[in-house]
Amino acid sequence: MAFGISASPLSCECGAVTISASEIGTSPSRWGLFLFYKAVYSATPFYSAPLKGDLLNPELDTHFDVTLPCNALYTFYAFSIEPYNDAYPYGLGDWVFNSTDGKIYISNASSNTGHALDNQIWWRKMDSNDYQYVSLKGENYSSISFPVTTLYKATLIQDVTCNTKFTGLGVKIQKNLTETSRTCLALTDRTGNFSFDKNPHGYGGVNPFRGDYAYMAILTNTRSDGTFTEIQARAYSYRSSLEYRFDVPRDALYVLNVFMVQLYGNKSYYNVNEAVFEAVSNKFYVSLGNNNTALVTDQTKWIQITTFASFSASIVYKTLLYYYVFDVNGQKLLYDLRDGVKNSCPCGCSGNSKCGSDLMQKYTFVLASINNACFAKELGRIAEAQCFLEKIPKNCSPYISAIKC
Numbered sequence: 451m452a453f454g455i456s457a458s459p460l461s462c463e464c465g466a467v468t469i470s471a472s473e474i475g476t477s478p479s480r481w482g483l484f485l486f487y488k489a490v491y492s493a494t495p496f497y498s499a500p501l502k503g504d505l506l507n508p509e510l511d512t513h514f515d516v517t518l519p520c521n522a523l524y525t526f527y528a529f530s531i532e533p534y535n536d537a538y539p540y541g542l543g544d545w546v547f548n549s550t551d552g553k554i555y556i557s558n559a560s561s562n563t564g565h566a567l568d569n570q571i572w573w574r575k576m577d578s579n580d581y582q583y584v585s586l587k588g589e590n591y592s593s594i595s596f597p598v599t600t601l602y603k604a605t606l607i608q609d610v611t612c613n614t615k616f617t618g619l620g621v622k623i624q625k626n627l628t629e630t631s632r633t634c635l636a637l638t639d640r641t642g643n644f645s646f647d648k649n650p651h652g653y654g655g656v657n658p659f660r661g662d663y664a665y666m667a668i669l670t671n672t673r674s675d676g677t678f679t680e681i682q683a684r685a686y687s688y689r690s691s692l693e694y695r696f697d698v699p700r701d702a703l704y705v706l707n708v709f710m711v712q713l714y715g716n717k718s719y720y721n722v723n724e725a726v727f728e729a730v731s732n733k734f735y736v737s738l739g740n741n742n743t744a745l746v747t748d749q750t751k752w753i754q755i756t757t758f759a760s761f762s763a764s765i766v767y768k769t770l771l772y773y774y775v776f777d778v779n780g781q782k783l784l785y786d787l788r789d790g791v792k793n794s795c796p797c798g799c800s801g802n803s804k805c806g807s808d809l810m811q812k813y814t815f816v817l818a819s820i821n822n823a824c825f826a827k828e829l830g831r832i833a834e835a836q837c838f839l840e841k842i843p844k845n846c847s848p849y850i851s852a853i854k855c
Contacts, residue, residue: 723737735754
């Protein structure tokens with residue numbers, strides 16, 4: 451039986467298929483089995499990295515359980531590659547399998563005999579720049595020819611029409627623990643760049659690029675007594691920044707509001723309340739009427755917007771919300787209380803001694819308040835999370851009295 455692959459669906463709902471190899475080269479030893487795919491989505495081809503097999507070992511794998519990111523026309527390419535043989539005269543572009551690290555290596559030159567795979571003059575590891583050429587391997591292209599005795603190839607076309615699809619751009623803005631301090635909440639955009647198989651919700655590809663929209667980032671907090679505070683970020687680039695820094699006054703449950711605003715000039719006219727970002731002035735504006743074709747400098751047609759209320763009342767492409775428990779000062783208080791307990795109760799204290807008990811009560815109270823705030827935030831109970839954070843005192847001198855909400 452010739453080397454080949456076949457597919458069987460695992461779950462139509464999640465776009466999963468099993469790709470199995472029917473025969474694998476066995477001489478002189480079990481060869482390395484690798485699987486790639488090319489997907490055509492919206493007439494654009496995308497190429498995968500080598501997929502993980504069932505045993506995570508190319509010498510032992512027999513099938514691949516592959517979860518596909520969306521409906522597309524997939525072409526799978528399976529290769530059974532002979533392990534490196536230092537006596538073989540490899541040519542330019544030849545592939546070999548390194549059984550030590552489980553990777554594919556590509557020859558950098560012709561007449562390549564006896565050179566170790568870690569010799570970067572003669573060999574290189576396959577990387578992302580090579581994936582688009584996988585489909586050509588074994589098709590008699592002279593630039594990527596290979597010895598037929600060192601590699602088998604099988605191709606399978608699979609038109610996947612399950613219920614999977616891209617959900618679009620998924621912006622991920624997370625707390626930067628390294629840069630966050632007692633007075634600064636530091637946030638980092640970790641969305642990353644689009645990758646069909648690794649990061650389908652990243653910037654670019656079939657999704658908007660970071661610069662396609664201008665981001666207005668505003669931090670807000672609502673205390674239990676109804677006091678509302680909005681905080682503007684330190685200076686940043688509206689169309690390219692991935693870092694945001696906010697000067698915050700206290701521990702609290704903060705809400706990051708990111709308004710994604712269309713660029714001025716992308717449309718022939720604008721309707722009432724549509725917000726735009728104008729690059730020359732580096733400002734945001736909102737249209738005062740329908741069928742607005744005027745320049746943003748026309749104050750009878752446009753008005754500049756800068757506040758949370760003005761952005762909230764405008765029509766933007768999308769508003770993103772993120773919730774953060776800022777507890778840096780509470781954590782510092784925990785550290786001081788823990789240190790106080792240790793200092794107030796040296797090793798000589800008897801078992802029934804009450805030394806340090808007051809500080810321990812405070813420590814337990816602060817710890818419970820922080821944990822309860824985090825738990826409430828995860829449950830979406832934002833007001834409760836804020837209330838728990840308000841219970842944390844600013845210092846540990848007086849006995850803690852709970853603030854009722």
